[in-house]
Every structure is written in C-alpha cells, then in structure tokens.
Amino acid sequence: EALVAPLAPQGVFLAPTANFLRGPAQVRAFLESNPNNALSKFTWTPIRVDVSSDGREGYTVGYAEMTLPSGAVAPGRYLAYWAKQSDKTWKMEAFKRIPRAAGAVSLTPPPGFETPDDKHRRYFPNTDPAAEARAAANTDLAFSDLAQVVGNAEAFSRYAAPTATQSGNSASVSWEFGREAIAAAHVGDPLGIFSWAPVIAHAAASGDLAFTVGWVFNAAGQTLGKYFSVWQKQNTGEWLYIVD
16 A cells, blocks of 8 residues: 555556556556565665755655565665645655665765755756657667667766766665766676666656656567666756666
8 A cells, every 4th residue: 555555647666567567556456466465564764855946856765675474574775756746745656666685774875965955956947848858768778878888887877967876786785876886886797788778758847857767678688677767957958867
C-alpha cells in the first residue's frame, strides 16, 4: 500500500518485468503477484531532495532496506521523481528501487551535496516541456553513444552535473557523489559493456528538471534491465544528470 498510494495516475514503476509498469493498478497487481511482498517490510530514508525552479516538480534520493519474511535484510537505494498534482498533493511520476552491496552508509551527503536551501538555478521562461523532454532524451542518447567510444568512466563523469550522485557499480555500498567518485566507480568497466536508450522522457514546465527511463543493453544488444536518470538543466542551458 505504501508504494502504490503515492503513485501518479501514469507514474512509472521500474521493476524486473518485460514492460514499464504505469499507474497504481498495474503496480498493485505486480506487487501482489509475489506473496512475499505482503509479509515483507520496506523502509527508506531520503538523503537529498531538490525541486524545479517553479516548485512544482522534484526528486528524492536515498537508502532503503527490505526485510524479508525470513528476517533477512536486503540493503538498497531508491530514486523517486515527484510532481505536484492539481489538488496540491505530491505524487510519484517515476520510482526505482536499486540494490546495493552490504555495508554501513551515512545518511548525510558529503559537503556540497546536501539538499539545497536556496534558489540555485536559472528559471527558463517560455519553456515548451515537450521540447525539453526531447532535449533531455537526446542528451541521454548522446551520453550512451559517448560511453561506447571513450568508456563509461569518462562518459559518466562528462555528463554528470557538478553535484551529481550515481549508483556506481555492483560493488558500490553507497551512492557515489561527484564526478571523481563516479568515474572511479566505472574505471574498470570494459569498453562497450552496456548501452542504453530512453523510452519515456518528461520535463518540468520550468524547463530546468527532467527525467528519463529506458532500457539497458549488453554488447550483443540483449536487454539487461531498466534505468532511471534525473536531469538538471545548467545555467548554460546544457542538460546534465543530477541523479542516475
């Protein structure tokens, strides 16, 4: 109930399924299909929150734990993108649970990566949200293309915003904060180990925040899974990811 209740009518729930689940009904059916979900507990804590310049959309990123019926605890991370609805409530437009390696984490981000407490970006007037969503999606594709040429470490660093956080690799215990740490997490990735392409893209009306979700592919073009990135338009007008 806790995961279904805050979903927007067409909210995207990224799960290990053959398609992208959209909206409360599809997500409820998926979660109820596994009887363990009714007997498990899921807890989460946001460690960073930010909103678009018009205050109508935003994201939360943090850590989570799933306590299974056996008592075993599966550590994880999560990312959610929110939008204020017409009734002034906040609903999730996209949500993904992300596994992580076991280990202690800090609920306080490093200095400079905390939740902003001031208006720190330009406002982009006369924005066409559909055009901005396409721009974010095109940037996402260019990001994947670059990774195939220069490698993941350089590409993930190049397309990261200055205060970006990223989930790193399968051995990452915590979120990786900043371009240097993000690059270090991918320095051993073989060239072309995976590529990706967006399926859904959405941008805030203020033109400074967006998200993309899509498929990840291996070198043979087979599907590996799904990904979720939140994008922030810089004062230069360039789209860079703020969470991935």
